[in-house]
Amino acid sequence: MLFFAILTVLPFAWMISTSFKSPSEVFDFPISWIPANPVWEHHQKIWTGSASFVPYYLNSLKVSLISTIGATVLSALAAYGFTKVTFKGRDTLFVFYIAMMMIPPQVLFVPKFIIFKWLGIFNTHWALILPGMITIFGVFMMRQFFLSIPNEISESAYIDGAGHARIFLQMMLPLAKPALATLAVIDFSWHWNDFENALVFLISRELYTVPLGLQNFILEYNVDYNGMMAAASAGILPMLVVFFIAQKFIIQGLSGTAVKG
Amino acid sequence: MRKKQFWVGYAFIAPNLLGVLLFFVIPAAVSAVLMFTDWQFASPVFHFVGFDNIKRLLHDEQFYTSLANTALFLASVPVSIALAFLVAVVLNRSVYLKSLLRALYFLPYITNGVAVAFVWMLLFQPKLGPINGLLRSIGIENPPGWLTSPDSVMAAIDIIWIWFMLGYNMIIYLAALQEISPELLEAAKMDGARKRQVVFRIMLPLVSPTTFMLLVTGLIMSIKTFGIFEALTQGGPGSSSLILSLYVYKTAFRYYEIGYAAAISWALFAVILFITAIQWFGQKKWVHY
Amino acid sequence: MLKKKMAALLAAVMMGTALAGCSTGMGTTNGSANASGTPAASSANPDEKITLTMWGGVPAESGPQAVVDAWNAENPNVQVKYERFVNDDAGNLKLDTALATGQDADLFVSYSKTLLQRRVDAGFALDLSAYSDYDIDENIPGADEWKIDDKYYGMPTVKSNFFVWFNKELLDEAGLPLPEEWTWQEMKAYAEKLKGDKRYGLVQHTEPFPDPLDSVSMKFGYTKADGTSHMDHPLYGEWMETLKSMMDDGWTTVPYAEQVTSKMPVDTVFLSGEAAMLNAGTWIFRSSNNMKDNPRTFKIAFAPVPRLAEDPADYVTRGGTGDAISINANSKHKDAAWTFLKWYADGGMLPMVPGGRLPASKAVDADDTMKLLLGENADTYDQESLKRVLFNDDVKYSRSLPQQVMDLRQEEYENFFTGKKDVQTTLADIARRHNEFLKQNGS
Numbered sequence: 001m002l003f004f005a006i007l008t009v010l011p012f013a014w015m016i017s018t019s020f021k022s023p024s025e026v027f028d029f030p031i032s033w034i035p036a037n038p039v040w041e042h043h044q045k046i047w048t049g050s051a052s053f054v055p056y057y058l059n060s061l062k063v064s065l066i067s068t069i070g071a072t073v074l075s076a077l078a079a080y081g082f083t084k085v086t087f088k089g090r091d092t093l094f095v096f097y098i099a100m101m102m103i104p105p106q107v108l109f110v111p112k113f114i115i116f117k118w119l120g121i122f123n124t125h126w127a128l129i130l131p132g133m134i135t136i137f138g139v140f141m142m143r144q145f146f147l148s149i150p151n152e153i154s155e156s157a158y159i160d161g162a163g164h165a166r167i168f169l170q171m172m173l174p175l176a177k178p179a180l181a182t183l184a185v186i187d188f189s190w191h192w193n194d195f196e197n198a199l200v201f202l203i204s205r206e207l208y209t210v211p212l213g214l215q216n217f218i219l220e221y222n223v224d225y226n227g228m229m230a231a232a233s234a235g236i237l238p239m240l241v242v243f244f245i246a247q248k249f250i251i252q253g254l255s256g257t258a259v260k261g
Numbered sequence: 262m263r264k265k266q267f268w269v270g271y272a273f274i275a276p277n278l279l280g281v282l283l284f285f286v287i288p289a290a291v292s293a294v295l296m297f298t299d300w301q302f303a304s305p306v307f308h309f310v311g312f313d314n315i316k317r318l319l320h321d322e323q324f325y326t327s328l329a330n331t332a333l334f335l336a337s338v339p340v341s342i343a344l345a346f347l348v349a350v351v352l353n354r355s356v357y358l359k360s361l362l363r364a365l366y367f368l369p370y371i372t373n374g375v376a377v378a379f380v381w382m383l384l385f386q387p388k389l390g391p392i393n394g395l396l397r398s399i400g401i402e403n404p405p406g407w408l409t410s411p412d413s414v415m416a417a418i419d420i421i422w423i424w425f426m427l428g429y430n431m432i433i434y435l436a437a438l439q440e441i442s443p444e445l446l447e448a449a450k451m452d453g454a455r456k457r458q459v460v461f462r463i464m465l466p467l468v469s470p471t472t473f474m475l476l477v478t479g480l481i482m483s484i485k486t487f488g489i490f491e492a493l494t495q496g497g498p499g500s501s502s503l504i505l506s507l508y509v510y511k512t513a514f515r516y517y518e519i520g521y522a523a524a525i526s527w528a529l530f531a532v533i534l535f536i537t538a539i540q541w542f543g544q545k546k547w548v549h550y
Numbered sequence: 551m552l553k554k555k556m557a558a559l560l561a562a563v564m565m566g567t568a569l570a571g572c573s574t575g576m577g578t579t580n581g582s583a584n585a586s587g588t589p590a591a592s593s594a595n596p597d598e599k600i601t602l603t604m605w606g607g608v609p610a611e612s613g614p615q616a617v618v619d620a621w622n623a624e625n626p627n628v629q630v631k632y633e634r635f636v637n638d639d640a641g642n643l644k645l646d647t648a649l650a651t652g653q654d655a656d657l658f659v660s661y662s663k664t665l666l667q668r669r670v671d672a673g674f675a676l677d678l679s680a681y682s683d684y685d686i687d688e689n690i691p692g693a694d695e696w697k698i699d700d701k702y703y704g705m706p707t708v709k710s711n712f713f714v715w716f717n718k719e720l721l722d723e724a725g726l727p728l729p730e731e732w733t734w735q736e737m738k739a740y741a742e743k744l745k746g747d748k749r750y751g752l753v754q755h756t757e758p759f760p761d762p763l764d765s766v767s768m769k770f771g772y773t774k775a776d777g778t779s780h781m782d783h784p785l786y787g788e789w790m791e792t793l794k795s796m797m798d799d800g801w802t803t804v805p806y807a808e809q810v811t812s813k814m815p816v817d818t819v820f821l822s823g824e825a826a827m828l829n830a831g832t833w834i835f836r837s838s839n840n841m842k843d844n845p846r847t848f849k850i851a852f853a854p855v856p857r858l859a860e861d862p863a864d865y866v867t868r869g870g871t872g873d874a875i876s877i878n879a880n881s882k883h884k885d886a887a888w889t890f891l892k893w894y895a896d897g898g899m900l901p902m903v904p905g906g907r908l909p910a911s912k913a914v915d916a917d918d919t920m921k922l923l924l925g926e927n928a929d930t931y932d933q934e935s936l937k938r939v940l941f942n943d944d945v946k947y948s949r950s951l952p953q954q955v956m957d958l959r960q961e962e963y964e965n966f967f968t969g970k971k972d973v974q975t976t977l978a979d980i981a982r983r984h985n986e987f988l989k990q991n992g993s
Contacts, residue, residue, distance in 0.1 A: 004348075005365045007424065010384070012368050015376040023843045024822065027815060029389060074277045081273030087266050093274070095541075100285040102481055102533040106509045107295070107526040110302065110519060111288035113651070119283075122651060134280030137478050141433070144474040147550050148440060164269050178436040186429065189371050195488075199640055203653045205633070214373075218636045219609055220905075221755070221833055222815050225379070232373035239371040243364060250436050302643075303650045303672040317990065382811055388800070409807030411970045498807050499965035515639045516954055517668060 012236075019043060019230035026225045042230035053231050055206065056213035061238060063125050063209055064191035067132030071187050072180055075138030080168050082139065083146040084154045094143070101136040109200055116201060127201040128209070132191055138183050145179035146172065181249035188242045192235070210235045296523040302513070307520070314524035324525065326500045327508045330415060331484060331532070334504055337419040337426075338479045342472065344423065345430030350460055352431070353438045363435070366428040378492035381421050382408060408494060411501035418493065418502060422483065430475055437471035438464065469548045477540055484533050505529045600883050601629045602890060604657040604875075605645050607637030608905065612836065616901035621890065628886045637661050649674045649878065656881040657891060660874045663696060663950035666704050675703035675876040676884060684892050690910045692871045695948050704874030707895045708902075709910040710948070712758050712855055712868045713939040715820060715828040715838075718932060719848035720744055728935055729853045734762070734792050737827075737856040738802070744826035745801045752796070752803040753816045754829040760959065761868045761949070762789050762858050768866050768947040769859070772955075772984075779984035781959065782977040785858045790966050791973060806967040821846050829855060832923075832940075833906035839927050851932035852939045869946030871910045908940070916941055952991075958983045 013033060018026060020038040046053045082094050112131070116122040121130065149172070157167050173180070195211040202208060210231070217228035271278075296314055300307035318324055348366065352359050369377065384392050385407035396404035405413035441464060449459050465472075487507040490496060496503035496511070509529060513522035608614050610632050618630040633655070635641040642665060648655050649669065658674075660666035669675050678686065679701050686693050686702050696706045714737075721728065724743050729736065741751025766785045774780045796802040804814065817837040820828035821844040828834065837844055857865035875894070877887045890898075896913040903909070903922040920940075924931055959980055966976040 004427075005362055008365050008368050008428065011372045011376045011380040014380045015373055018376075024818060027812075027818065029383065029386070030391075031383060074280070078274045078277035081270045085266055085270035085273060087270035090270060097281065098477070098537065098541075099534065100281060100289065101478075102485075102530050102537065103285065103289050103292075104485055104506055104509055104526040104529050106506070106513050107292040107519070107523045108285070108288040109513075110295070111291035112284065113647075114291070115283060115287060117651065123653065131280070131284040134277060134284055136281065136285070137482075139277060140474055140478060144470045145436075145440075148437075148470055164273070168273075178439045182432055182436040185367075185432065186370075193371075193374070199644055200647050203644075203648050203651070214375075215636050215641070216609070216634075218638075220607065220612070220637070221757070222817065222837075223375075223813075225375075229373070229376060232376065235373070236371055240364070243367055243371070247360065247363065250432065250439065301668070301671070303646045303668070303674070305673055379813075382813070386812065387808065406807070406968075408811040409805070409968065411965065411968050494811065497810065497961065497964050498968040499961045499970060501970075511639075511957075514643045515957075 015229045015236075016233050018225055019233050021226055023224070023226055039226075042226045043234075045227060046231050046234060051216065053210070053213055053234070056208050056210045057235070057238075059125065059207060060192060060209040060211075060235075063128045063132070064188055064238070067129050067191045068184055068188045070129070070133030071135045071138050072184050074133055075135060075142045075183060076173065076176065076180060077168070078139045079142030079146050080164075080172055082143050084151070084167070084172070085164060097136050097139060101140070105196070109196075113200070122201060123203045123207065125202075125207060128191070128194065128197055131197070132194075135187060138187060141183055142176065142179060145176055149175055178250045181246035185243055185246040189239050192239055292523045292526065295520055296527055298520045299518075300520045302517040302519050310520070314521050317521065318524050318528060323500060323503065323508060324505075324528070327503045327505045328532070330500075330502060331504045331506075333415040334419065334422070335480055335483055335536075337422045338483050339476065340419075341423040341426040342430050342475050342479060345427050345475075346434055346465070346468070346472070348427065349431045349434035349438055350464060353435060363432070366431050368428065369425050370428045374488060374492055377421075377425070378489070381417075382493065385417050409498065411498050414494060414498065414502045418489065421489065421493075425489070426479065426483075430479070433471060433475060434468060437468045441467050466549050470550055473540070473544050473548045477537055480536055480540075481533055484529065484536075505532070599627050599629070600886060601631055601654075602656040602881075602883055602887055603631045603633055603654040604659075604890075605633045605635055605648070605655050606659040607635055607641065607661055608902065608907070610634050612905045613899075613902035613907065617894065617899055620901070621893065621898060628883075628890065630890060646672070646674075652880060656878050656883055656887045658876055658878065660704055660876060661872065663698075663874075663948075664953055666696065666874050666876065667698060669876065670698050670703045673879055676879045676881070678702040678705060678877070678888075681888055689912055690871060690895065691912065692910065692946070695870055695950070696874050704876040705891060705895060706871035706874045706910055707899060708871065708873040708907045710831060710869055710872045711908070711940055712761060712829075712831040714853045714855060715830060715834060716851040716853060717744075717820070717823065717826045717848050718851040720746075720823075720826045721851065728851050728932075729856075730938065731854060731862060732856045733860070734789065734856045734858050738792055738796055741796060741802045741827060746826075748801075748824070750801055750804055750819070750825040752827040752829065753809075753814070753819055753825040754803070755816050755831070755834075756810065758829060758831060758855075758868065760956070760963070761855065763959065764947065764949050764951065765866055765868065766858060769864055772951070773988070777988070779981040779988065781955075781984045782981035786980070787973045787977055789858055790963055790976065794967060797967065806964065818844060823848065831906070832908060835906045835923055836904065838930075839904060839925050841927065846930070849930055849932055852935040854939055854944075866945050866947045868949065869944075870948030872948065873907065952987070954987055955984060958987065 014031065017031075017033050017035060019042050020040070021032075021035045022037070022039055025032060025035060045051055082090060113122065116127050119126075119130075121127045154167050154171065157171060158164070162170075193211060194209070198209045198212050202212065214228055214231060217224040217231070297309055297311060298307045299310045299313070352363055352366075384390055387393055387404070387406045387409055390407075392407070393404040405416070407413050407417040446459060446463065449463055454462070485506050487504065487510050490502060490504060490507045491510075494502045496507050505525065506529065509522050509525045512518050512525060604614075604618070606614055614632045614634070618632045622629050635645045645655070645658060646669070649658070650672070658669075660669060666675065686705055690706060692709070693702070693706050696702065696704060716728065718728075721744070726740060726743060729740075737752065743751075745751035763781075763786055766783050766789075767781065770783055770785075771780050793803065793806075797805040808814075809816075816825070816828060816830065817834050819825045820834075821838055823846065838846075838850060855867055859865050875891055877884055877891065881887055895909070895911045897909065897911070899907065899909055900914070900918070900922060903919055904925060906923070908919055908923070920933075920937075921928075924933075962971070962976050962980045962983070965971045965979075966973065971979065
């Protein structure tokens with residue numbers, strides 16, 4: 001257990017350690033985990049001066065937070081529709097959803113372009129946020145969780161006169177806290193690390209997100225690993241914060257309340 | 262009543278459905294048309310070429326190579342899920358430092374991809390790397406060349422992918438395990454069930470909807486991924502780690518052959534559809550809702 | 551009939567919407583056709599302040615920023631903004647996207663003829679022959695390799711050179727003379743003598759790595775008279791076998807797969823004394839002049855890239871002109887962009903020199919270039935041998951192989967270097983796949 005845990009930390013440790021190294025130390029082998037003369041300049045450059053990463057972090061935070069909240073809410077809504085409301089064509093529609101998830105994203109880029117231009121959101125943050133709110137994976141995941149909540153609970157409430165809106169808000173959402181938190185964590189990390197969409201849909205530098213900013217460190221014939229890792233290390237913080245907040249919900253959410261069994 | 266339910270159902274799904282239509286269905290329809298053209302990205306002209314792209318695909322040895330490599334790559338998915346289940350079961354109980362351990366397992370999922378590629382490349386270094394050092398110390402004289410050899414490159418990437426997906430699968434399992442009532446497990450223990458029986462006879466079936474979802478989405482996500490291949494090998498040495506999604510990416514954005522890339526994509530789609538269909542129909546046998 | 555209608559409709563949707571952002575509009579299908587022979591409206595009014603955007607692949611701090619700063623100080627009414635893209639697949643895609651959607655990009659740099667050709671096909675690049683006040687053929691020797699349909703859609707601005715870098719100290723220690731022309735067999739013998747304990751005899755940058763093959767094909771043709779592939783030339787095999795035998799002991803040269811998967815920074819390896827010879831080009835000067843990050847005590851000497859052919863007459867070395875700058879056919883400020891471009895080529899680009907980009911224009915003095923290139927570290931280079939590789943009249947070729955062919959060739963020699971295929975099979979496979987490519991692309 002501990003062995004695997006160490007293995008998971010290595011890249012993270014390398015990232016931090018490299019951000020304090022000088023360029024010539026990057027390729028030292030075996031790896032020197034603690035740099036002989038730690039340098040702060042890479043971190044300084046990230047926060048101050050003309051090449052500051054602050055605008056990128058802010059853009060990424062904006063895009064990732066709005067997308068994640070939207071994606072979580074819309075997924076939960078749709079998943080409820082797919083599980084707790086009975087209507088004609090429901091399961092066929094869901095199978096269709098799954099099929100849509102399978103389309104390789106690379107070929108969707110070009111058509112998406114046209115749609116974004118048409119919507120007038122090309123080269124704005126909305127080009128990341130609006131599609132970011134739609135995650136078929138999220139619907140699928142929430143559906144599986146709702147499925148494991150016995151239908152009797154919602155049905156008896158329905159018969160008691162509660163509307164679907166109330167059942168969803170007052171019964172299902174609280175029950176689904178762990179699933180919602182899990183989805184939020186995963187979704188947030190996707191948005192935070194999304195490179196391809198940002199690459200083609202954002203042109204103006206002032207809109208750039210962190211993954212695009214990291215491209216600045218790719219020089220002509222080599223890579224500034226020190227600077228890149230300094231920027232990436234700081235970029236991990238928001239994801240860790242989200243993770244630890246979410247973990248509270250994941251663990252505390254349902255333990256103790258017997259739903260299944 | 263029934264009619265009302267119909268509209269209520271759609272009302273719940275509508276916001277999402279609208280997005281799916283805009284950002285998935287319509288683009289997919291356009292790309293399906295592109296498959297029958299020779300359009301090159303950004304060019305103002307293109308022609309309909311009928312089934313030429315599909316014919317070309319059927320005779321394209323790179324396509325078959327990447328298909329085979331994709332299959333080798335997908336083998337990592339069930340392994341990662343199985344491991345993740347075991348890890349989640351352990352971390353679900355009161356283990357020393359469990360909160361920290363959980364975060365650690367999730368780290369790969371959020372660590373910068375370049376750092377991930379770099380460290381694994383050092384670990385797998387054939388001459389001086391620690392992995393081969395370990396293998397030599399236990400008496401294996403000719404350890405694999407890992408990423409540098411056509412024979413072992415897919416195995417190396419599988420290992421990295423298992424490692425990468427572990428944390429993600431684990432936290433979803435953790436959320437699922439929360440739903441199992443402790444009373445049920447207590448009752449099983451009272452009945453004299455051994456630990457192993459509790460895990461495999463009770464917990465495993467109870468989380469089967471999650472397992473099913475992880476399997477379906479894990480395969481779909483893995484089959485679509487190509488970033489890790491780009492960072493590590495670019496499909497090499499030779500074409501020994503060229504997978505379908507990387508081939509699509511290269512064809513579309515390196516060679517700008519959008520028409521042909523669309524054809525490969527739809528072949529890729531057919532593969533995923535086939536795999537998912539098998540799972541979908543197979544789920545009745547082992548998934549308990 | 552229906553098909554045709556569909557095609558027309560689709561074309562309208564794709565291009566109409568994709569290009570709707572272009573202010574000049576796309577009246578013609580070929581954007582380059584409406585090249586401005588007439589002065590653009592904007593530059594007619596000298597008081598109006600305009601901003602040009604230039605897209606290039608060089609990081610701003612490695613020269614371009616200094617270039618545009620100098621221009622902006624002198625031209626308050628025509629300000630230039632530099633936008634950097636990474637010159638890889640993703641970065642070029644980004645530039646093409648920006649061009650296709652009519653974003654601000656008045657000038658842009660293409661780093662290979664393949665990329666320029668695509669941009670010309672898409673109608674992004676202005677035909678520069680519309681301007682008669684600057685003779686590109688006359689001012690930029692060797693520019694004509696960038697002509698497309700006998701026209702310039704981009705002005706090449708740099709002169710590229712490829713050569714071998716020597717650690718002079720190690721060379722002297724081994725008592726070896728600096729070669730002025732040599733073969734791969736001789737280079738192999740040098741590398742074997744120069745390698746040491748944990749020191750490579752030769753390392754090569756991956757960019758010029760396959761150059762010897764292109765040299766062969768430039769001389770003997772990529773295709774035979776009958777139109778089939780000639781990329782199975784025996785000298786291809788000779789190159790592969792020579793290199794493989796050098797890789798075998800792990801130190802005469804670095805094993806190929808090891809170099810690629812470890813992302814070996816060959817400039818650092820050479821400059822830290824861990825390799826005696828480096829096959830690369832002028833861009834290494836940025837690293838070799840940076841004594842802070844790459845401190846060194848030894849002098850550097852230079853030699854031409856060795857040849858595979860026995861007969862020196864059968865050999866052409868890589869070089870020529872590069873960094874072709876185009877004016878966006880849909881730019882609102884074409885004339886202003888043209889004025890900037892001329893200034894850039896004729897010396898405005900000098901701040902790019904320390905980064906290894908030597909101006910191609912005759913207007914720039916070679917001695918000035920040399921001084922800028924070496925900076926305060928001039929003593930640490932053997933200048934006589936450097937002049938020999940930089941300033942000579944040898945016939946040079948520049949590589950313009952389609953990306954697909956470059957890639958298939960690379961995949962096949964990787965198979966050979968990693969021991970998956972023998973020479974004969976590898977050569978046969980290169981030729982076979984090349985033939986397939988030729989058939990696919992209708993030639």
